[in-house]
Amino acid sequence: MQSRVDATRCLSCRKGYASHAAGTCKECYEESNHKILDLETKVAFLQFSSSLDPSSSPCFSDVVLVASHDATDQTDLAPPVPIHAHKAVLANRSPVFRAMLENQMEEALSGTIKISDVSHDVLRAFVNYLYTAEACLDVKMARDLLEMAEKYQVEHLKAYCEKLIISKLNPGNPLNSFLSCVLASKHKAKNLLDAALSLIVDNMDKFVELEEYEELKKDHPQLVFEIYEAYHAKQVETAALKEKK
Amino acid sequence: MQSRVDATRCLSCRKGYASHAAGTCKECYEESNHKILDLETKVAFLQFSSSLDPSSSPCFSDVVLVASHDATDQTDLAPPVPIHAHKAVLANRSPVFRAMLENQMEEALSGTIKISDVSHDVLRAFVNYLYTAEACLDVKMARDLLEMAEKYQVEHLKAYCEKLIISKLNPGNPLNSFLSCVLASKHKAKNLLDAALSLIVDNMDKFVELEEYEELKKDHPQLVFEIYEAYHAKQVETAALKEKK
Structure with missing residues (x-):
């Protein structure tokens, strides 16, 4: 987009953009900047220093x-x-x-x-x-804190940990994604479960080729079923989309 | 601006705007929305319920x-x-x-x-x-709390009260603006002092015609001098601008 000569320039990221990628007018941009500053000051005031x-x-x-x-x-x-x-x-x-x-x-x-x-x-x-x-947090600490957050019902911390673990999920490491599913399932962390499950389903070949695959089926049969069911649902959906076209 | 057919539409206020009044691209708009939501959740978590x-x-x-x-x-x-x-x-x-x-x-x-x-x-x-x-807060409470905030050095509350009192300043009520100057001067509330002073200077005729004018000079000579000095500075500035044109 930066190559467009007539593009409008974003006041936040400074990149040019075409009109279909427009966000806000200047007034609303400034208003939301003020709001962010106000909220940041409020957080700083409420935190224990x-x-x-x-x-x-x-x-x-x-x-x-x-x-x-x-x-x-x-x-x-x-x-x-x-x-x-x-x-x-x-x-x-x-x-x-x-x-x-x-x-x-x-x-x-x-x-x-x-x-x-x-x-x-x-x-x-x-x-x-x-x-x-x-x-x-690193991922190890986030996993431990997610467990504590669930035990002591600190929803804000739970969401924070889920978000961090999701950001570190890696399509190339299906075992890690599976372990995240196990953790999420145990602690009712729905966002993390959905993200990890969907990543495994998108890389199903790698998952079934895992050295630990047989062991995972034995130890967590429900979760492996859930993965296969999500995989099947995705196949059906893809087929339906193709037919429509 | 809403009449422009080719105007870009702001995702926040929904009004059309021309490119010179553009704020952000869509991506940055969404990012700042997320940030606001995150901060609001954080504030809610930190507040005592x-x-x-x-x-x-x-x-x-x-x-x-x-x-x-x-x-x-x-x-x-x-x-x-x-x-x-x-x-x-x-x-x-x-x-x-x-x-x-x-x-x-x-x-x-x-x-x-x-x-x-x-x-x-x-x-x-x-x-x-x-x-x-x-x-x-109403203005009365904001004035009382500004005093407490200054006494106990709660800067966040002080800024909050100043902002509220400033928002209620009225060019048609110079006595009220003057009393705000008195309060601001007493409690070192610089933003409020600047705002109230500038409002009086912009409506100087009304100020000198106040029934209480003589009394104000007697009770708060320093503040009245400050108003006249600001008034003079403004006159000089306006004259210089005119000359430039």
């Missing part, structure tokens, strides 16, 4: 979280490092924490919430997200 | 705020209604609260922060803003 580094002083904290399988990761001598937090924030971000803390369960009374089957680093990223709505 | 109605149960509150001149507004028998809050939230949103609470001043020890010279309603709107970054 104090670092949640447990080595720094825990500012008015009234509860600690502990990753309870830490001890097996480290030497038996090292005690699990507690992560300081606030009941009000935990309860506001997660209905599960809310119920736990409001109903005066053991955690509320002792002031310590033990989180099982999670590493200290994942727990820390999780708590940090509750305070900032931000995280710096 | 629990109503701060003091009649509802104060969820894990560790501090109360009391408007200390309440007693003079109401009958002497009515005790001031405390507003429940959280030290962590107050300290995170306002450096003044942070210093007050971290340094173990009287307020931190007693768990009660007395706010003087403010009504209960204003204090409640103020606290509510600290939790949600939102407020439903």
Whole structure:
């Protein structure tokens, strides 16, 4: 499009475009820029700025979280490092924490919430997200956090992790896509399931040629059926489209 | 512009526009829509959803705020209604609260922060803003909150109030614009001061004919000088522009 001499220039990406690819007028562009700036300032205001580094002083904290399988990761001598937090924030971000803390369960009374089957680093990223709505994730961390988000019903974090995992899906790695399907299916992550499934269906040859194919059928028969059903539906659709033409 | 047959149509406001008024291409328009949606979801996640109605149960509150001149507004028998809050939230949103609470001043020890010279309603709107970054304001409330925002260094709220007061400035009411100048000058609200000053300068005749003009000169000489100086600068600028033409 850049070669068109008479093309209109986009104020955002600076590229030229033809009229059929037009977005907004200048006024609306400026309005949406203002809106974005306003929202970014609002987010910055609402985020907790104090670092949640447990080595720094825990500012008015009234509860600690502990990753309870830490001890097996480290030497038996090292005690699990507690992560300081606030009941009000935990309860506001997660209905599960809310119920736990409001109903005066053991955690509320002792002031310590033990989180099982999670590493200290994942727990820390999780708590940090509750305070900032931000995280710096690789796929491994996103998978772990997706699990925690589902367990503690933090929908915003769940969507965030799904999006990141989807962005890293790769047509050349059907085993990875399949493992994403397994994770998505286990944690009711519909967007991720749809994206991973569709990627496998689009590269079906690679999937059936996987070294692990027989094993996958044995371990996850329902999921493999689902893939074949989606594959079949796609074939039917393609055939119908061809006939129409 | 809507009459142009060959005009491009804006995807946001749906109006036709000529190429010189073009904003973005479609791709950038969609991208900024996604960004806005993402930010709105983030804001919703970070806002505290629990109503701060003091009649509802104060969820894990560790501090109360009391408007200390309440007693003079109401009958002497009515005790001031405390507003429940959280030290962590107050300290995170306002450096003044942070210093007050971290340094173990009287307020931190007693768990009660007395706010003087403010009504209960204003204090409640103020606290509510600290939790949600939102407020439903008329000009009177915006003026009161601007004062509180300056006192407790809540920049985000200050900007919010300034913007609202600016939007309600009216060229036909120079006294009101002048009072906005007084408020802005007192609380270092530069945007509001500039806007109100420029509105007065643009309608100088109305200003000097004000019934209260002599009184304003007497009570706020510095501000009236500032208006005249801005008026003079504008005259010089206009003359220079005319000469250029």
